[in-house]
Amino acid sequence: MRTTDAKSGAELAIRSPAKIAWDRLRANRVAFYSGFVALFFVITAFAAPFITRVMGLNPTSQYSSRVAETGIPFGHFGGMSLGHPLGLEPGVGRDLMSLLLYGSRISFTVAIITSIFSIGIGMIVGIVSGYYGGKVDAVIGRISDFILSFPSVFMIVALVIPLTQRIETTHLARDNGARIIVLIIFFVIFGWPGFARLVRSQVLSMRERDFVMAAQSQGASGYRIIIKELLPNLWPTAIVFLSLSLPGFLAAEAVFSFLGVGVQAPASTWGLVLSDSVSYWQQDPAYLLIPSIMLVLVVLSLNLFGDGLRDALDPKSDRA
Amino acid sequence: MSDPVLKVQNYTVEFWVDGTWYPAAVDMNFEVEAGKVLAIVGESGSGKSTTAMGVMSLLAANARTSGSVKIKGTEVLGADNATLRKFRGKEVAYIFQEPMSALNPVYTIGFQIVETLRTHFDIGPTEARVRAIELIGMVEIPNPEGSFDKFPHQLSGGQRQRAMIAQSLACDPALLIADEPTTALDVTVQAEILDLMRGLKTRLNSAILLITHDMGVVADMADDILVMKDGNTVEHGTSDQIFNKPQHPYTKELLGAVPKLGSTKAREFPYNVSAKPAPVIKLENVTVEYPKRGRIPAFTAVKEFNLEIYPGEIVGLVGESGSGKTTVGRAAIGLIPIKEGSINIVGNDISKASQKELKGIRRHTGIVFQDPASSLNPRLPIGESIGEPIFLAGLAKGEELDRKVEDLLNSVELPRSYRNRYPHELSGGQRQRVGIARALALTPDLLIADEPTSALDVSVQARFLELLQDLQSKLNFACLFISHDLAVVDILSHRIAVMQNGRLVESGDRDAILKRPQDPYTQRLIAAVPIPNPAEQALRRAARLASK
Numbered sequence: 114m115r116t117t118d119a120k121s122g123a124e125l126a127i128r129s130p131a132k133i134a135w136d137r138l139r140a141n142r143v144a145f146y147s148g149f150v151a152l153f154f155v156i157t158a159f160a161a162p163f164i165t166r167v168m169g170l171n172p173t174s175q176y177s178s179r180v181a182e183t184g185i186p187f188g189h190f191g192g193m194s195l196g197h198p199l200g201l202e203p204g205v206g207r208d209l210m211s212l213l214l215y216g217s218r219i220s221f222t223v224a225i226i227t228s229i230f231s232i233g234i235g236m237i238v239g240i241v242s243g244y245y246g247g248k249v250d251a252v253i254g255r256i257s258d259f260i261l262s263f264p265s266v267f268m269i270v271a272l273v274i275p276l277t278q279r280i281e282t283t284h285l286a287r288d289n290g291a292r293i294i295v296l297i298i299f300f301v302i303f304g305w306p307g308f309a310r311l312v313r314s315q316v317l318s319m320r321e322r323d324f325v326m327a328a329q330s331q332g333a334s335g336y337r338i339i340i341k342e343l344l345p346n347l348w349p350t351a352i353v354f355l356s357l358s359l360p361g362f363l364a365a366e367a368v369f370s371f372l373g374v375g376v377q378a379p380a381s382t383w384g385l386v387l388s389d390s391v392s393y394w395q396q397d398p399a400y401l402l403i404p405s406i407m408l409v410l411v412v413l414s415l416n417l418f419g420d421g422l423r424d425a426l427d428p429k430s431d432r433a
Numbered sequence: 434m435s436d437p438v439l440k441v442q443n444y445t446v447e448f449w450v451d452g453t454w455y456p457a458a459v460d461m462n463f464e465v466e467a468g469k470v471l472a473i474v475g476e477s478g479s480g481k482s483t484t485a486m487g488v489m490s491l492l493a494a495n496a497r498t499s500g501s502v503k504i505k506g507t508e509v510l511g512a513d514n515a516t517l518r519k520f521r522g523k524e525v526a527y528i529f530q531e532p533m534s535a536l537n538p539v540y541t542i543g544f545q546i547v548e549t550l551r552t553h554f555d556i557g558p559t560e561a562r563v564r565a566i567e568l569i570g571m572v573e574i575p576n577p578e579g580s581f582d583k584f585p586h587q588l589s590g591g592q593r594q595r596a597m598i599a600q601s602l603a604c605d606p607a608l609l610i611a612d613e614p615t616t617a618l619d620v621t622v623q624a625e626i627l628d629l630m631r632g633l634k635t636r637l638n639s640a641i642l643l644i645t646h647d648m649g650v651v652a653d654m655a656d657d658i659l660v661m662k663d664g665n666t667v668e669h670g671t672s673d674q675i676f677n678k679p680q681h682p683y684t685k686e687l688l689g690a691v692p693k694l695g696s697t698k699a700r701e702f703p704y705n706v707s708a709k710p711a712p713v714i715k716l717e718n719v720t721v722e723y724p725k726r727g728r729i730p731a732f733t734a735v736k737e738f739n740l741e742i743y744p745g746e747i748v749g750l751v752g753e754s755g756s757g758k759t760t761v762g763r764a765a766i767g768l769i770p771i772k773e774g775s776i777n778i779v780g781n782d783i784s785k786a787s788q789k790e791l792k793g794i795r796r797h798t799g800i801v802f803q804d805p806a807s808s809l810n811p812r813l814p815i816g817e818s819i820g821e822p823i824f825l826a827g828l829a830k831g832e833e834l835d836r837k838v839e840d841l842l843n844s845v846e847l848p849r850s851y852r853n854r855y856p857h858e859l860s861g862g863q864r865q866r867v868g869i870a871r872a873l874a875l876t877p878d879l880l881i882a883d884e885p886t887s888a889l890d891v892s893v894q895a896r897f898l899e900l901l902q903d904l905q906s907k908l909n910f911a912c913l914f915i916s917h918d919l920a921v922v923d924i925l926s927h928r929i930a931v932m933q934n935g936r937l938v939e940s941g942d943r944d945a946i947l948k949r950p951q952d953p954y955t956q957r958l959i960a961a962v963p964i965p966n967p968a969e970q971a972l973r974r975a976a977r978l979a980s981k
Contacts, residue, residue: 133853323808324818327871330768330800331822332792341821345812428812428855 137425144421150414154407158221161214168198172211173379176201185396199403202386203393209386213404216381219293224362227297231304231358232351238305239312240339240347244320250313257306265303269296273374289380296375300362308354312347319346349423356419360412367408383408436506437464438607438640439488444500444510446480446487454497457483459664461500465608465640465657472643472651472672474687475661476890477861481644484661485610488642489521505607523553526601530613532593536585542596543569543581549603568599572629590754591622595629605637612644619753619917624961624977627653646890648691649963652676652970660684672967690895691965692920695947700927703745703909711780712741713879713911714765718774721757721764734760736935737774740913742879747905747912749922749943751958752932758915759803761932762881765913766798767791779878796826799872799910803884805864809856815867816842816852822874841870845900862893866900873904880905880912886921898924919962923947931955 139145157164165171176197186201193200199210238257242250273295280291319325319342328338367384369375376382383404390401444461447454458480465471473481486492488502489509502510504524509517529535537545546565550556556564562581570577572595574588585593594614601609611630615623627650634641643654651658651672658675660667660683668681679685704710721735735757742748752758763769765776767783775784781794799822802808809818820838823829829837839849845866856864865885872880882901886894898921905912916922922929923943930940931952939952950956960977964970 323802323804324810326763326768327800327802327808327868328821330766330795330798331825331871331875332795333821333825337825341813342810345810426812429857 133428134425138421141421141424144418144424147414147417147421150410151418154217154411154414155221157214158217161211161218164214165211168210170197170208170211172207172215172381174207176206176208178206183396185393193399200399202389203397203400209400209403212381212386213383213407216383216386219289219376219380219382220363220366220384223293223297223300223366224359227300227304227362228355228358230297230301232308232355234301234305235308235354236312236347236351239309240316240343242309243313243316244335244339244343246317253309257309260303260306263303265299269299269369270372270374273299273369289376292374292376296366296369300365304358304362308351308358311350311354315347315350316343319343349426352419352422352426356416356422359415363408363411436503437466438505439642440464440501440503440506441488442501442503444484444487444498444502446483446492446496446498448493449495449497456664457496458487458661459666461666463657463659463666463669465642467607467640468634468638469656470634470641470643470654471657471659472645472655473659473661474645474648474651475667476646476687476892478663479661480664481661482612485527485612485642485644488610489525489527490517491521491527522549522606523604524606525608525610526604526606528594528597528601528609528611528614530616532590532597532617533585535597536593536600538585541582541584542588542593542600543583546596546600546603549600553604565599565603568603569596571602571633572596572599574599589622590618591625594618594622594626598626598629598633602633602637606639608640608642609634610642610644613646614643615650616645616647620919620961620963621753621957623650624963627963628974628978630654647963648688648891648965649970652965652967653963653974655967660687676965676967686892688965690892692891692895692898692918692924693965694920694923694959694962700943702927704743710744712743712777713779714740714742714913715777716740716761716765716774717777719761719764719771719776720773721760721769722772734935735764738932738935738937740930740937740940742911742913744878744911745905745909746927747914747925749926749929750913750915750932751917751919751922751929752938753917753958755934756932757935758932759883760935762800762883762913762915766795766800766879766881768800796875797878798881799875799877799879800881801865801868801872801883801885803887805861805868805888806856808868809864811856814853814855815859818856819852819867819871819874822871826875828875837874841874844873844904845870860893862889862897865889865897869901869904873908873910876908877910880910881915882912883915884917887917894921901925919947919959931958 185203186206188194197208197210199213201207202209202212238253242253273292276295277291280294281287285291286294325338325342328342333341363383366375366382367387370382370384371388376385378385386404387401387408390404394401441461441463444458445456446458447456461484463471473484475481483492487496487498490498490512492498498510500510501508504520509520536542543562543565546568547558547561550561550564551558566577566581569580574580574592574595580588580592585596588596614630615626618626630641631654633639641654643651645651655672657669657671659669660675660681662683668675668679668684675684676688679688716738719735719738720733723732723734725731738761740748740761750758750761760769764771766778767776767786771784775782777783778794779797781790783791783794786794809815816838819841820834823834823837838852842849842851847863847866847870851859851863856867859867865888868885885901886897889897902925914922914925926943928941929943929946931938931946931954933954939946939950939955946955947959950959960973960980964973
């Protein structure tokens, strides 16, 4: 048995769990390329001002000369051309690519911030209630029950406007900025309990496993057990939840903008573009199709990448 | 001569995994006649269960079989599902290892037996109920009529196994396939179940195919034995041939690895018996109570327990499941709070210690758990698991820690490259070695070993016990070895303590307990252990039944 030690030094070198996961992720083609697609969307979103300036476009300019009197852009596929690669918005004739680029900035910001906060809060609360149990668990459990039993959509629609005004009076933000802050706050409030429950149930089952008791017997503190023993087992859940909640919040932002309580024109988000495009779907189907395809691409690539990342972090999947 | 009940010829099972066919059982040839028992023995992964499940085509979808399996002269291999269903349950019945998971928890056992009856016979519910109660009575479950309406969780482990046997016998099967039927049971219960199966075999003239890893059970039951290793038949012969004149080296090795009760030599105490040194651990009148939770009342798991362990000695703690031995082990190092009494570890009273003091005391103790799969964090490479206690104690960091981890891996005879592996990439025996390495990382004065070998194969167990003895004589720690297996305790311990229902029944020198047990419970426990020798086991069985 000892003879295997004589083998190359490579096997002997310590490979950290992170390195092993990275090697595995690279070996998973689908996940790796999905990651690139997702990254591409994020980068273009944040480079939106740069890209539009290079293209000589502006999200607020109205290229009315390129739109017919009926409001439908000239040319095929919603007026696609070199100057306007994704065509034009029917009606006033704004450039669709700039609209989507600037829109994705807001959509992604909302989705990323809400996901990170809901998962962060859910993780902490879930671990605390699962690990310490007892009264803490009971109190947290009732609070999350209370939140989960709320009619969240109704609440958001009803409260966004008064709360936006309240924020505006503090002069922290105005108009769309204030509305975005309110949306994020609501999404986080209604988002964390679901994840916290998931984490709590996992921690409950893990707490009974012998390896936690083994750590206790070695004199590990509660904090150390949470960080070293429990957290590595919870990351995969968090990542799967993230890959589901990111597109979920993207869609939610679109829905609320569509309902008129989210971001308002002249700013644009994917939700606003989609809601606008519904009224043109017969005359100008490309206007509906292009943002839809992009939304599907983002959601799909995030999901596939999340799956791959979870597999990469799972020591039980095959080694690269 | 009539056809044997089961005749298997050139039977091969292969599994399709990742683009290759892996053979699980190769070219098997055996037959079982009515009223006879064929035991298939082998270690885990040898293909014994696969062979048994394949007889009735109960294999996963990625399996393929070839050869011939005849039941009462009818070919069943490759038969269609309708034909197979007629055989399953009616001609061939299975008894599984874990009755709790093999019985449906939401139906009463009576209902489940009635269901089997009505699937195969054209009888009404009332008639089926009468027959079911008769069957429950036949397997000796007390109060058959009352038990008919009981759910699986309301029965004890032994009673559940009886209920499953009753269900299997519902249609008077010609062949009973028992896959590790007693592995999950205590020895005294195991003895009763084996008696029951033997009685039913003679009464109903069924053939039994017994799958087991326990050579004692084999000696007790089998007429013929087939030894398997890595999917191949190693040896096939009568019970007498295999036990007394084994031909194949693997059979000899397997028999040699089986611990035999009372076969070890007397052991010197590591200290002067007349002038004992200060004990490493002293438990005085320890009572442990699990507090009441909701409607579940408080439960006293350990009551007024006394035990001392001196430096360098191994004390075996034996008892059946639920006797409180694990609780004693965990309470001894402060993992479970005690209600009354005191526990003293190298001069420190841990029952009154603060969290901080407890942390200091824990440097003197280590624990190895029963289930190697659950005791290691699945997301940590084993090197990190082993290094954790050293890091926590602040003894070493960085490269020095790496070196210590390597030393520990060496000491438990694992290659150093295993440091990067995750627990699931190791076998059960290797994982248990990691468990030991971790427990010994701080060179403790006291090691608690809680059934460390009960999940291991006999040959792996034998090597593990050797390793533990080596380490113990080298490092000279005191050890509380908790086990349900008297033969294992016999090999290791200087002294033995016996527990029943949370109380210490008897304790003393190993030979005194095993050869001259005073308490009737200890006597029963020792009498129930099957000995891997057919002739001797027959005598023991007769003596046990006579004393009933």
